[in-house]
Amino acid sequence: MPGREQLHRLRVEYGKDGRLAYLGHLEVINTMGRCIRRSGLPFSVGNGFARRIRLQFSQALPVGASSRCEYYDLLLTDRVNEGEALVRLRGATPAGLAPVWCGYVPRELPAIEAWLTRSAWEVSFSRGVDRDALDGALRQLRDRGSLEYMRGEKRKVVDLGQTLVGWDWDEPGVLTLQTRATNQASLRPAVLLSATQGVLGREVPPYSVCRVGLWHEGVDGSLVEGLDTRSG
Amino acid sequence: MRLPRQDWYPRLEPLLGKVEKPSRYLDHEWGAVESQDGPFHVCMIYPDVYDVGQPNLGIAILYQAINRQEGMSCERGFLPWVDMADLMRAEGIPLLSLETSSPVASFDVVGFTLAHEMACTNIVEALDLAGIPLRAEERSEDDPVVFAGGPSVWNSEPVSPMFDAILLGDGEEGLVEMCALVRDLRGRGAARSDILKALARLDGVYVPSLYDVEFGPTTTRWGRAVPKPGSGAPKVVRKRCIPDLSVTDPLPQKIVPYVGLVQDRLAVEVLRGCARGCRFCQAGITYRPVRERPAEQVVEAAEEGLARMGYDEVSLTSLSTTDHSQCAGMLHRLNADLSPQGVRVSIPSQRLDSFGVEMAQEVGGSKKGGLTFAPEAGTQRLRDVINKNVTGDDIDAAARNAFERGWRRMKLYFMMGLPTETDEDIVAIPEVAQRVLDIGREVVGRGRKSGVSVSISVAVFVPKAHTPFQWAPQLELSEVRRRQALLLSSTHDRDIRVSYHDAEVSLVEAVLSKVGRGGFDLILEAWRRGCRFDAWTDQFDFSRWEEAARAVGIDLVEVASAPLALNVEFPWEHTSPGVSKGFLQREWRRAAEGVTTPDCTMTSCTGCGVCPTLEVDNVIWGDRHAR
Numbered sequence: 001m002p003g004r005e006q007l008h009r010l011r012v013e014y015g016k017d018g019r020l021a022y023l024g025h026l027e028v029i030n031t032m033g034r035c036i037r038r039s040g041l042p043f044s045v046g047n048g049f050a051r052r053i054r055l056q057f058s059q060a061l062p063v064g065a066s067s068r069c070e071y072y073d074l075l076l077t078d079r080v081n082e083g084e085a086l087v088r089l090r091g092a093t094p095a096g097l098a099p100v101w102c103g104y105v106p107r108e109l110p111a112i113e114a115w116l117t118r119s120a121w122e123v124s125f126s127r128g129v130d131r132d133a134l135d136g137a138l139r140q141l142r143d144r145g146s147l148e149y150m151r152g153e154k155r156k157v158v159d160l161g162q163t164l165v166g167w168d169w170d171e172p173g174v175l176t177l178q179t180r181a182t183n184q185a186s187l188r189p190a191v192l193l194s195a196t197q198g199v200l201g202r203e204v205p206p207y208s209v210c211r212v213g214l215w216h217e218g219v220d221g222s223l224v225e226g227l228d229t230r231s232g
Numbered sequence: 233m234r235l236p237r238q239d240w241y242p243r244l245e246p247l248l249g250k251v252e253k254p255s256r257y258l259d260h261e262w263g264a265v266e267s268q269d270g271p272f273h274v275c276m277i278y279p280d281v282y283d284v285g286q287p288n289l290g291i292a293i294l295y296q297a298i299n300r301q302e303g304m305s306c307e308r309g310f311l312p313w314v315d316m317a318d319l320m321r322a323e324g325i326p327l328l329s330l331e332t333s334s335p336v337a338s339f340d341v342v343g344f345t346l347a348h349e350m351a352c353t354n355i356v357e358a359l360d361l362a363g364i365p366l367r368a369e370e371r372s373e374d375d376p377v378v379f380a381g382g383p384s385v386w387n388s389e390p391v392s393p394m395f396d397a398i399l400l401g402d403g404e405e406g407l408v409e410m411c412a413l414v415r416d417l418r419g420r421g422a423a424r425s426d427i428l429k430a431l432a433r434l435d436g437v438y439v440p441s442l443y444d445v446e447f448g449p450t451t452t453r454w455g456r457a458v459p460k461p462g463s464g465a466p467k468v469v470r471k472r473c474i475p476d477l478s479v480t481d482p483l484p485q486k487i488v489p490y491v492g493l494v495q496d497r498l499a500v501e502v503l504r505g506c507a508r509g510c511r512f513c514q515a516g517i518t519y520r521p522v523r524e525r526p527a528e529q530v531v532e533a534a535e536e537g538l539a540r541m542g543y544d545e546v547s548l549t550s551l552s553t554t555d556h557s558q559c560a561g562m563l564h565r566l567n568a569d570l571s572p573q574g575v576r577v578s579i580p581s582q583r584l585d586s587f588g589v590e591m592a593q594e595v596g597g598s599k600k601g602g603l604t605f606a607p608e609a610g611t612q613r614l615r616d617v618i619n620k621n622v623t624g625d626d627i628d629a630a631a632r633n634a635f636e637r638g639w640r641r642m643k644l645y646f647m648m649g650l651p652t653e654t655d656e657d658i659v660a661i662p663e664v665a666q667r668v669l670d671i672g673r674e675v676v677g678r679g680r681k682s683g684v685s686v687s688i689s690v691a692v693f694v695p696k697a698h699t700p701f702q703w704a705p706q707l708e709l710s711e712v713r714r715r716q717a718l719l720l721s722s723t724h725d726r727d728i729r730v731s732y733h734d735a736e737v738s739l740v741e742a743v744l745s746k747v748g749r750g751g752f753d754l755i756l757e758a759w760r761r762g763c764r765f766d767a768w769t770d771q772f773d774f775s776r777w778e779e780a781a782r783a784v785g786i787d788l789v790e791v792a793s794a795p796l797a798l799n800v801e802f803p804w805e806h807t808s809p810g811v812s813k814g815f816l817q818r819e820w821r822r823a824a825e826g827v828t829t830p831d832c833t834m835t836s837c838t839g840c841g842v843c844p845t846l847e848v849d850n851v852i853w854g855d856r857h858a859r
Contacts, residue, residue, distance in 0.1 A: 018260075019241075019245075019258045019259070019260055020258070020260070020490070022248050022249075022254040022255055022258055023255050023258075023490050024253075024255065026492065027255055027490045027491060027492065030490075030492065030496075031488075031490055033542070033544065034262070034488055034541065034542030034543065034544075035262075035542060036542070037538070037542035037543070037544065037573075038262075038539070038540070038541070038542035040539075045572075045573065045574035046574075051544075051574035051576070052544070052574065053544075053574065063249075063254065064248065064249045064254070092542070094260060094261075094262055096260065206246070
């Protein structure tokens with residue numbers, strides 16, 4: 001067995017689509033573990049009690065949200081050509097979670113969950129939405145500074161000044177939200193839209209959510225792609 | 233008119249965001265059979281949520297067996313959890329199959345797994361949600377033909393009004409024959425009544441509507457089922473039995489779920505049947521004879537299954553895996569092959585002797601969680617009554633061996649309310665636990681840091697059909713509570729943790745195990761009063777069962793605790809697992825005398841009758857380890 005320093009860190013980008021958007025983060029983690037085993041790639045196994053595959057995931061996606069840009073880092077005991085690794089992973093993964101790209105990244109990069117903290121979300125409304133009213137509600141919420149909500153039986157507080165970077169309308173009926181995850185909290189689009197109901201006094205139309213961007217944010221505010229293998 | 237076959241997923245999807253665990257309803261798992269062209273369509277339903285039903289090996293076996301047939305398609309169905317069921321009702325969405333989201337009521341055949349008695353209200357719930365008439369007699373010519381089968385068919389009378397036909401015993405071949413018969417006869421335009429008569433002529437198939445319930449001086453208040461004149465139905469339906477497990481698919485489990493399951497691992501069935509002869513155990517009688525799968529086949533299936541499915545654990549399942557004559561070699565080889573990949577091999581329970589501990593060591597390696605043993609009773613006298621064939625020395629030796637090999641936590645299973653039980657037997661339960669704890673402290677050392685602890689779990693004995701204890705009354709509810717209190721007050725060491733089953737659940741289970749066809753009224757009334765998911769602690773509501781029993785004129789305690797004469801005719805005697813009633817009567821008498829009966833796979837024939845009756849034999853590939 002090679003030592004940890006001899007392991008290769010393969011970063012895999014995948015989507016979450018269709019019915020599988022309703023998988024929870026833990027379910028995605030378990031599923032990917034099984035896909036990796038099926039792929040026959042030379043994965044590394046930890047030495048803990050449960051002896052799990054050495055695998056790290058980017059930030060959890062809410063249940064029901066789809067994505068075009070999720071990532072995991074997999075430690076391999078042997079370096080396998082990226083193209084071959086992608087073919088093997090795609091052949092072993094359900095279509096709704098299929099990998100789209102993979103490449104090796106430096107071993108010394110921080111944990112992927114802590115490194116990729118900036119997200120862009122596309123919120124697509126199924127029928128007409130009052131754009132101006134929603135803009136106004138979002139501004140009011142941001143001006144309040146923080147958002148309180150219940151998750152199960154737990155009261156959660158999100159600092160909107162930190163986590164809500166901005167929003168825009170790319171096309172009618174499609175709201176793009178820019179968010180940032182902090183050590184304290186991350187902002188879920190559904191939580192924000194649910195809060196707008198309190199301001200608007202009515203429900204927003206039914207919508208679907210898709211994560212369309214996930215980046216590392218440099219100290220200067222610049223955004224680095226998850227698969228930019230040069231960055232540390 | 234049967235509901236049309238069409239995809240209702242677009243109607244279901246908007247509800248997914250409103251329910252707990254939407255992944256229960258998604259399908260599209262790795263290994264699911266995507267092509268569902270039929271034209272003959274079967275839906276196999278496990279009457280509980282997906283996470284409980286999906287790991288069921290029986291469903292997997294039948295799903296593959298039917299999908300292998302030309303022109304037949306098989307889908308899975310599960311009961312939606314209460315949140316989804318209520319939303320579906322509110323939205324007018326019927327119960328749907330998983331693969332194509334088609335209404336269950338659109339299928340040609342709907343099959344239910346009878347997993348245990350407490351699932352009975354879930355079957356009513358599933359039929360109601362599907363829009364299929366609850367009683368078989370109310371179904372029209374075009375309605376699905378509703379089958380049942382599984383481990384809990386051995387007193388199927390209280391649920392029998394819901395089923396057109398019930399398959400007894402192994403289902404691999406029987407269910408396929410039943411489906412083919414329905415397909416062929418429906419294709420020829422046969423009437424439903426003629427299809428049912430034809431089904432009754434198949435081996436192992438019980439068609440309840442072809443039997444009347446008669447009452448006589450030796451029957452219980454529930455009567456006995458006899459064939460209707462001219463029906464052609466057999467007086468006694470004997471179970472189907474696959475004589476050789478090695479000819480069956482060793483790897484029927486092919487679907488990899490997304491949801492975390494109750495048993496989330498690859499399962500390979502290493503043997504079927506158990507001849508140890510514990511007198512309370514229904515499976516020990518109804519799955520006879522013992523049929524081992526050869527070790528080579530088990531190892532190949534496990535390795536192939538892991539590569540194909542990607543699990544990180546494989547369980548070698550059966551009623552008594554460590555009794556397999558090739559157990560040690562099998563485990564050793566699998567461990568050697570799989571350990572480097574971080575794959576764990578597990579066995580469902582340990583034999584209570586040193587060999588059992590050695591096998592636990594084989595599968596656990598250096599990882600030591602808890603170790604579970606089942607002495608079942610606290611005194612030697614009572615262990616002899618139940619034919620447990622385990623001595624105090626066995627328990628001590630197994631415990632010492634386990635502690636010496638590194639285990640620190642021991643779990644011991646017992647039962648309460650066993651026939652002839654006295655307070656002395658109850659007090660002896662924590663004494664056994666204390667002895668095991670003392671051995672642990674002697675081997676490992678005293679003090680909290682040693683980590684030595686013992687937990688005991690005490691179930692309430694439920695007398696089951698076709699067992700030597702079928703004549704036994706259940707301990708009355710008030711007495712169960714007194715003995716549970718005695719158990720607690722007799723446990724003095726804080727490193728012994730005690731838990732016991734809910735006495736009220738056990739009472740309802742006992743009633744459902746003893747009643748005849750008339751008991752369906754109770755089930756229906758309980759469901760109407762809101763009972764469903766009764767096997768879930770947070771859903772079970774005893775007061776509703778009490779109200780239902782009052783409404784239909786049943787005294788639950790009286791039914792469960794009535795003593796029965798040895799010559800009584802039970803409501804289930806028209807169904808037979810092949811073991812003779814004479815053998816069961818003899819075992820009941822030997823229990824009263826405290827005389828044990830050996831395991832026929834380790835000694836000689838004990839005369840249960842299953843081999844000559846079903847023309848089968850034990851299939852043992854090596855030498856079994858006697859204690």
